[in-house]
Amino acid sequence: MKKLFAMFLTAAMALSLVACGGNNSTGSTGSTGGDTSVVADGTWPGKPITILCGYSAGGSSDLGCRYVAEALRKELGVPVVVENVPGSGSWLAWNQLLNNTEPDGYTMALVNLSAMYGHYDEANPRETTLDDFELLANHVIDYQVLAIRSDETRFTDYASLIEYAKENPLILASATAGITSGDATVAKMLEKEHGCQLTVIPVDGAGDATTMFLAGETDFLSANLGDVMDAEANGYKPIVIFAPERSPFAPDVPTSIELGLDDYVSFSARGYAYMPGVDQAIVDRMTEALIKVMDDEDYQNNMAAMGAQLELYTGDDYYNLLMDQLDTRLELWDVEK
Secondary structure (H helix, E strand, C coil): CCCCCCCCCCCCCCCCECCCCCCCCCCCCCCCCCCCCCCCCCCCCCCCEEEEECCCCCCHHHHHHHHHHHHHHHHHCCCEEEEECCCHHHHHHHHHHHHCCCCCCCEEEEECHHHHCHHHCCCCCCCCCHHHCEEEEEEEEEEEEEEEECCCCCCCCHHHHHHHHHHCCEEEEECCCHHHCHHHHHHHHHHHHHCCCEEEEECCCHHHHHHHHHCCCCCCEEEEHHHCCCCHHHCEEEEEECCCCCECCECCCCECCCCCCCCCCCEEEEEEEECCCCCHHHHHHHHHHHHHHCCCHHHHHHHHHCCCEEEEECHHHHHHHHHHHHHHHHHHHCCCC
16 A cells, blocks of 8 residues: 655654745745735735634534634734534535635635545545645644544454454444545545445534444544544543554554554645635735744644644645645545546
């Protein structure tokens, strides 16, 4: 299996300021010196900015958006609000961005791989591809974990879960199905690598998946590390993290590589994007603001509290990060690019 990603920060909140790429459709951070645009004359931003979040309230994606919104408010001097538009693996939010907003820089959306990879969803292919978005900046690499309830007796760790699932079908909740879903992709890996029998139930987001799991409606939980930071207090525990090295946020949780999955890792890359057609000076100013947010102490502390590993990507580097993960998912799902 093609290697997905092999980067890990040894410090809990180290910031990797990756060089900004050149001007292209994936966003840039070029100078706006001499610009006569609305940014230069001070009229932008002149009203509240909206961040569309394609997931339900309560999960790490939603919380991350709200922490960014507060830091952006301080940087840009205008209110920044989060609008939750869950459903269809976050595609409802992206559809709203692309088709029901103006390209004026006042609406952006949380980047999630469900929307970015929708073109390759064989069950419900989307017309848009990664090239149809104006990428701004990535903030978070959030590795996926599997968790079980603390009182679970059928299996107690990753190895026993795998052995049980080979003979007994298990139920897992996921925000989407197919290549667009990190959870469903982990399920696909478990089926292909181990012969597990799994049924994936679609839900609107991490909050809903966790609620079903705690209610006993699903057998185990696939989630990002940021979604399970309060696991012990809520009666469940992560049993594996799909990362190249153990996380400083969960040092007792073994990695997938430790457990024999070679180079398989899985993560969510969370950043922000505009629709196409936004004035380049506004794109540059918002990208600059998002870069500065990474230095906001409150933002860093809030993200650390939920186990979010901060890594900054812009321009071509951001685009390539997303494309590399796409290539790995295409290989796992046997989908042609």
